């Protein structure tokens with residue numbers, strides 16, 4: 001199903017010229033969003049309206065350039081092109097199969113009236129669910145190699161909106177924070193994107209970026225109601241080193257009438273280039289377990305010694321468990337030389353296994369059990385060390401039949417480069433391409449933020465870039481509201497490897513730590529937090545004899561359709577997804593620390609058909625604090641005309657499989 005058309009739509013365009021300002025307007029296909037571009041005193045500005053009301057008031061565009069004047073002043077419009085585009089494309093894997101890419105486009109070419117006469121184009125795409133814009137510098141005489149010292153893009157919000165945020169420049173690993181909620185004027189520090197705002201019950205806005213390639217990541221600096229683009233610098237202070245011709249990433253503004261519609265907006269993906277990879281046979285959504293949680297609990301060590309996690313007998317035990325339970329991947333961390341030193345030194349060797357880890361033997365054992373090993377490259381943030389071994393590191397895994405690798409960047413030493421700066425953006429890109437050349441898919445921890453590049457490079461499957469389950473093992477943990485904020489913030493960027501599925505909620509090995517959910521909510525996370533790779537994170541022994549583990553065995557990782565049935569950011573949400581490979585639907589519902597009752601309509605099921613609803617609910621007396629593992633597993637026959645009442649305990653959740661009966 002592919003429909004595409006592009007033409008110049010003269011009727012949609014309105015150019016008003018006055019003595020000091022000229023305006024160009026473009027509407028979204030349904031007419032609800034209006035983008036206005038204008039020059040005011042020869043400087044570029046844009047404005048956005050939703051349903052006729054101003055949402056982003058006049059906001060600055062432009063750049064400061066090293067050793068040159070800013071590209072902002074003395075500009076004139078020399079060309080205006082308008083187009084419309086409508087295409088439906090399919091994701092090789094994803095949270096939804098088919099995505100409609102439908103927008104009205106506007107490209108305004110600006111040129112300085114005198115002096116250097118530099119040219120910059122502004123490319124706007126206005127969709128029904130928001131808009132994106134990027135700057136393009138064509139090849140030109142007076143702009144060759146140049147250094148951007150500041151991007152002047154601003155997002156001047158119409159009112160002092162409520163927002164959810166994590167700090168930018170916060171620590172060594174960049175984005176592993178709990179969210180705060182404040183009005184814009186109260187934030188007072190630079191924040192990461194996606195940055196999500198709410199205006200009452202019927203308007204939600206999220207600012208992010210798409211297609212971040214060879215440029216600096218954008219953070220936002222809130223000043224009053226205005227959010228100023230703040231590009232993450234090099235350690236030496238420059239923002240972007242570049243040369244014309246070039247295109248910046250897209251600045252994106254997603255606009256929705258309900259919080260759930262932000263989750264099912266695919267605008268960021270639509271602004272990325274189509275798939276560039278030939279063979280995708282090795283790129284497979286899957287569930288995995290791994291030699292991982294045991295290290296975070298100090299049961300095993302990454303480094304060699306008596307409790308070495310990656311020792312072959314332990315790995316075989318995990319392979320056996322995976323094979324018996326429908327998990328097709330086994331992650332092994334701590335398998336290679338280098339873990340005996342301080343990680344931040346990054347002295348890892350990616351082709352030298354510890355002597356007790358026999359990769360050839362394990363790889364064959366895994367294959368015999370229809371399981372694939374998932375490799376691990378912890379770099380410790382030492383990019384020089386990693387890059388010097390890059391081709392060999394991936395060739396080594398490829399030779400042993402490993403088609404998926406988790407990477408990690410736990411510090412930013414010794415280079416001192418930020419995870420979101422241009423230096424690291426280039427590095428992550430190099431790794432994605434190197435992995436693809438060796439038929440390897442990636443799960444990146446401590447990553448650069450996702451900006452939809454998975455469309456172009458589908459081997460870039462998932463990543464962390466959030467405070468995940470690991471924090472439950474060795475810190476104060478993640479309060480219940482964290483997982484009902486993530487789907488509306490971090491997860492708008494792309495898949496999140498949150499590593500759910502902890503059944504030993506009180507964590508026997510670490511009595512001072514615990515997981516901050518009920519057991520039923522651990523199951524719900526497989527549906528509410530999308531990732532094509534989902535971990536069954538707990539120790540295999542904690543799943544033995546647990547009827548609730550059946551949901552993890554059953555839940556798919558590749559979806560045809562996704563719908564949000566109800567949502568309130570920071571409070572609760574319910575998502576249903578249809579399996580891509582069967583007629584079954586799955587539901588995940590989660591709440592914060594408050595108990596919640598939700599009534600849901602099963603109208604998403606096929607009409608006039610019967611489904612077996614396998615329900616994993618918080619028991620009547622379940623409570624995250626006092627009785628977290630009380631779960632009630634029931635089964636009943638339902639149809640599309642039924643309603644279900646979900647009762648979620650404080651810190652609780654519910655998971656349901658709707659299995660189509662013949």
Ligand code: NOJ
Nearest residue numbers: 333378408410445464470
């Ligand atoms: C941090 C990652 O998030 C975690 O999953 C991993 O186990 C450690 N680094 C060690 O690489």
Ligand code: CA
Nearest residue numbers: 176445446464
């Ligand atoms: Ca981490």
